[in-house]
Amino acid sequence: GLCIGCGACVSLCPYFNSYRGKISMLFPCVLPRGRCHAYCPKAGVELDDLSTEIFNAPYSEKPMGRFISIVTSRATGPSKAPLAQGGGTVTAIMTHALDAGRIDAAVLTGRNGTHAVPEVVTDPADVARFASSKFSAAPTIEAYHRGVAMGHSAIGVVATPCQAMALAQIRVNPMNEPDFVDRTALVVGIFCTWALDERRLAALLDGKVKAESIRKFDIPPPPAEVMEIHTDEGTIAIELSEIRSLVPETCGYCFDMTAEFADLSVGQLEGTPGMNTVIVRTERGRSALDEAVKSGRLEICEISDSDLSRLSAAASRKKERALGKAHEMGIIRYVISS
Structure with a gap:
């Protein structure tokens, strides 16, 4: 199946539930279309329409999608959590965003053994507990829905590429709800090649x-x-x-390595321990990064041409593999070669 267990369909109604990385339909539903289908990142996403809503431009076929700039970064001094992955950039950004009031809640994914556990966090001091990669697929967007239900109006989310796409689907109000309000204030995407069952x-x-x-x-x-x-x-x-x-079968169809629908996308800088790569995609992402730097929690540097070339090549390979597999399985009709 194509479901990756992102949780976009959970906590919206009584029909869906998430348990140990799997999404289950508990009761049959007779609605011809609901938010579950409209928010799903695997159910017929119109990339041009979505990109136009989020970035005011059609979907970019470039390996890393649309972006403003790319830099390298690392947390400074005590800002780096002991278990932080790479340079501790995500922890530093989310801690500062909560501390500065840019967001009023953060949706972060923790871990209990091998079990990935998304939570809604409001205390900046708690962010460091969620540092380090989990690798297991997680229903992170279900926690976002919980944050909305709790009354939070400016939510920051740390998301994988598929989760970031689900959030983008939510943000464009696909059900045309008259009282809809976008509750996301910052989406920090994580580079991802695959997740684990x-x-x-x-x-x-x-x-x-x-x-x-x-x-x-x-x-x-x-x-x-x-x-x-x-x-x-x-x-x-x-x-x-x-x-x-x-690795779940659905990861083989995923073309997005760098979380193209996030505000900021963060991954490890290959070959340089203790450093991250940051792709700045939106103005609110750039503002969040700049504020974290000014606060002293983070430092950034220019990315080298060789590092940029390696990143682009890796993202391109993932796209080629995924689109080739989707074409082979009849999920898409044709692939345009570069």
Whole structure:
């Protein structure tokens, strides 16, 4: 199936529920069209229409989508959380956004063992608890819906590419609700090549590590070809060939590596430990980044031509693989080669 379990269809009505990385329909629904379908990032998204609403321009076929600028960054001093991935940029940005009142709540994804757990956070001091990559697919948008129901009006969300696309779908009011208000104030996207099926990951790790002792997952840059699992007892490495067998089929159809519908997109800077790449896509994203820098929580530098070229090539490869597979399976009719 195409469902990635993003949670866009959950907490809108009693019919859908999320459990351990899977979305289930609890009761049959007779509505011809509902918010569940309208918000879904896998259900016939019109990219040109969506891009025009979000960026005031048609969808860009460039590998990294539309953007204003690209920089490298890292958190400074005590701003970097101990478990932060790469340069700790996302933690620094979200902490400052809450502290400065740019957002009144942050939707962040934590972890309980291998189980990804999205939460609504309002205390800037709590943001660091959610640092580090989770890798398991998570119903993060369900937590966004909870934040709206709680009355928050300026919500920041840390999202994977598919989750960022779901948020973009929500923001354009596809159901033409007369009283609709966009409650997103900042969407920080995370670079993503694939996610993992949570249940299958738990089964793979059973007997190798205690789930409750897991501190952090990491994939070192090539040529390592392993996933590292950091625990209270030490670190174990599992070959990526084993890990890739846990990737849901739907990830193979995803063409977006860099969260093209976010305000800011953040990933590790390949070959430079402790640094991130940041793609600035919108004015509100640029403003949030600038404020975090001025606060002293973050520092930024120009990105080198070689790093930019590597990033573009990686994003292009993901697009080519995904579109090729979609064409092969008959999901799209044709692919235009560059």
